[in-house]
Amino acid sequence: MSAESSPPAGGSPVASGRVPPGRPAYGFPRRWWAFLAEHPPPGAATVNRRWRSPLRGPWLTAMFGVVLLVGLPLVFLTGLLDYLAYSPQFGQAFPRDVGWLRLPQFDWPTRPSWLFRLTQGLHVALGITLIPIVLAKLWSVLPKLFDWPPARSVAQVLERLSLLLLVGGILFEIATGLLDIQYAYLFGFDFYTAHYFGAWVFVAALVTHVALKLRRMRTGLRSRSLPEELITYRAATRPEPPDPDELVAARPGPPTMSRRGALTLVGGLSLLLAALTVGQHLEGPWRRTALLLPRGRQPGAGPTGFPVNRTAAAAGVRAADTGPGWRLALRAGGRTVAVDRAGLLAMAQHTVTLPIACVEGWSTVQTWTGVRLRDLAALVGADGIAAAHVRSLEKAGLFKQATLQANQVLDADSLLALQVNGVDLSLDHGYPARVIVPALPGVHCTKWVAEIEFRSRTGG
Amino acid sequence: MGDLAARFRAAYGAPAGHLLLLVGAFTVAGWVALRLAAEPTSGRMLVWFVGAAIAHDFVLFPIYGLADRVLQRALGTHGVPASGPALLNHVRVPALASGLLFLVYLPGILRLGRPTYLAASGQDQRPFLARWLLITAALFLASAVGYVLRRWWAQRR
Numbered sequence A: 001m002s003a004e005s006s007p008p009a010g011g012s013p014v015a016s017g018r019v020p021p022g023r024p025a026y027g028f029p030r031r032w033w034a035f036l037a038e039h040p041p042p043g044a045a046t047v048n049r050r051w052r053s054p055l056r057g058p059w060l061t062a063m064f065g066v067v068l069l070v071g072l073p074l075v076f077l078t079g080l081l082d083y084l085a086y087s088p089q090f091g092q093a094f095p096r097d098v099g100w101l102r103l104p105q106f107d108w109p110t111r112p113s114w115l116f117r118l119t120q121g122l123h124v125a126l127g128i129t130l131i132p133i134v135l136a137k138l139w140s141v142l143p144k145l146f147d148w149p150p151a152r153s154v155a156q157v158l159e160r161l162s163l164l165l166l167v168g169g170i171l172f173e174i175a176t177g178l179l180d181i182q183y184a185y186l187f188g189f190d191f192y193t194a195h196y197f198g199a200w201v202f203v204a205a206l207v208t209h210v211a212l213k214l215r216r217m218r219t220g221l222r223s224r225s226l227p228e229e230l231i232t233y234r235a236a237t238r239p240e241p242p243d244p245d246e247l248v249a250a251r252p253g254p255p256t257m258s259r260r261g262a263l264t265l266v267g268g269l270s271l272l273l274a275a276l277t278v279g280q281h282l283e284g285p286w287r288r289t290a291l292l293l294p295r296g297r298q299p300g301a302g303p304t305g306f307p308v309n310r311t312a313a314a315a316g317v318r319a320a321d322t323g324p325g326w327r328l329a330l331r332a333g334g335r336t337v338a339v340d341r342a343g344l345l346a347m348a349q350h351t352v353t354l355p356i357a358c359v360e361g362w363s364t365v366q367t368w369t370g371v372r373l374r375d376l377a378a379l380v381g382a383d384g385i386a387a388a389h390v391r392s393l394e395k396a397g398l399f400k401q402a403t404l405q406a407n408q409v410l411d412a413d414s415l416l417a418l419q420v421n422g423v424d425l426s427l428d429h430g431y432p433a434r435v436i437v438p439a440l441p442g443v444h445c446t447k448w449v450a451e452i453e454f455r456s457r458t459g460g
Numbered sequence B: 001m002g003d004l005a006a007r008f009r010a011a012y013g014a015p016a017g018h019l020l021l022l023v024g025a026f027t028v029a030g031w032v033a034l035r036l037a038a039e040p041t042s043g044r045m046l047v048w049f050v051g052a053a054i055a056h057d058f059v060l061f062p063i064y065g066l067a068d069r070v071l072q073r074a075l076g077t078h079g080v081p082a083s084g085p086a087l088l089n090h091v092r093v094p095a096l097a098s099g100l101l102f103l104v105y106l107p108g109i110l111r112l113g114r115p116t117y118l119a120a121s122g123q124d125q126r127p128f129l130a131r132w133l134l135i136t137a138a139l140f141l142a143s144a145v146g147y148v149l150r151r152w153w154a155q156r157r
């Protein structure tokens, strides 16, 4: 809050009840609203005069607004795609029961293999990149929060309440998202439930806000020329003319920064965050450029040194469970075939280079070798496959099992991998065997596989 | 008809479409609230939702506004000369960048959620504080170099 010590110039705009053209008039009951307006709490007038930045105004707000108007829907849509990538038709997307907010169901494709890498990478990276713009947009309108009177009609009361949904919503989504990708579940509630429903509350408020403000945004954008602002130095920077929403300060101070400087600053902060995020998807030394994110680090060296999302220790999988006694149980139509690792290695081996992309928005491309899932299905004589249920040695945890769709079982690149980059899987990467399916979220590429049950269309 | 619309508008303070849009937003929020009310952690969710807005509007915003004010006072008129580069902005920018990085990457820097972090990655969060400090130092250094160069350039002309 900018403190300003010089004495006020002229009468207080608050106490005089001056209504500039375009500002909403009092609604019903007029007398009550007028009474409220004429009885500001002590200090309200001072606060109003303290806003000095000559940059605040409808044009600047509209500039930030238009970027968010493009970016936030993309973040929302890629978030919904993340939900769909879990195959909600098998009841394995979280939150499980979403009532009216159920999404249209379809089989998540296996092509292109980088699909999930793209959608979820975009969700997280774009979400992070938009943070400075969200904060700048809030900065540009924040004086309105301290306005007196807080409302002049029921319409304004409701609109301000909806702004709580809008502002609370975006900050809630950002905060829970950021904590999730950094594995700090400080909030003590279920992330999926909160982030999913929070997104809908936010988006509903956003749609309303945009519908109410679109015209203002357009006028704002047209009120100045961007190319001209981009060549205007600090010394030549003048406040925008007074606007009906009173975004422009009543008594703007001298400029300390040009509009071009402010836009460069906000854009630069966005680029900084983006630059510190993309490394999560790169290989080799470039990965380290995600300096402050968990997935900027290679936990080890060599062919199995790439990041893991759940260690064997955390999953409670011990070396003893995965030793010579380990058998893969294949089931279909009441039959069971047990295969040991040597038996799997004796089958036709396929090598594919596929990305594995985590729901937390990081990914890595590795070269996997193993047996095709469809060959395993053939081994137990499964046909007319509708789905496959994969179980892990892991005893607890949300992802000790996953159901794969038919297209995911039958894809030629869908493997039960035994090796990665030419060597046996390490225990943390799922030894003795793990699932790898193109475009499937990493959490569903089950590790330490113990059993695969193929389900046919005819049941059984 | 037109009279009715005008009267509604005068009493409510906006056209009927305004009310319709707001009712839409509140319906979604209300439906979600009712649905989540049965969850044992719904109170926490509400606290975080409302708390996020309050923390931004009444804590973060006043803090950075005040910090900026203090900085402007401290630099006085040297901060923003009539011509040439503004020292003020060469302090503001790296400070803002460093503060933003701190906020976004706070869990790693402050080593919050250690057990879940370890379970997920098999690592600890030790490097992050030092990295953040180094990035901060680099930002201030780059800004200082930029300032010196710009001043030199401005004086040469």
Ligand code: HEM
Binding pocket: A072, A075, A076, A078, A079, A080, A082, A083, A094, A095, A123, A124, A127, A128, A170, A173, A174, A175, A176, A177, A178, A180, A181, A191, A192, A193, A195, A196, A199, A202, A203, A359, A360, A361
């Ligand atoms: C910095 C900002 C954000 C980050 C870091 C972030 C992060 C994430 C992550 C990691 C997930 C995956 C959850 C999982 O499947 O394990 C996710 C899902 C999702 N996100 Fe975000 N998010 C952010 C902002 C947003 C915003 C602004 C919206 C809404 C407009 C949103 C909507 C969604 C939705 C709908 C899902 C699917 C929910 C689910 O799978 O339960 N996110 N987000």
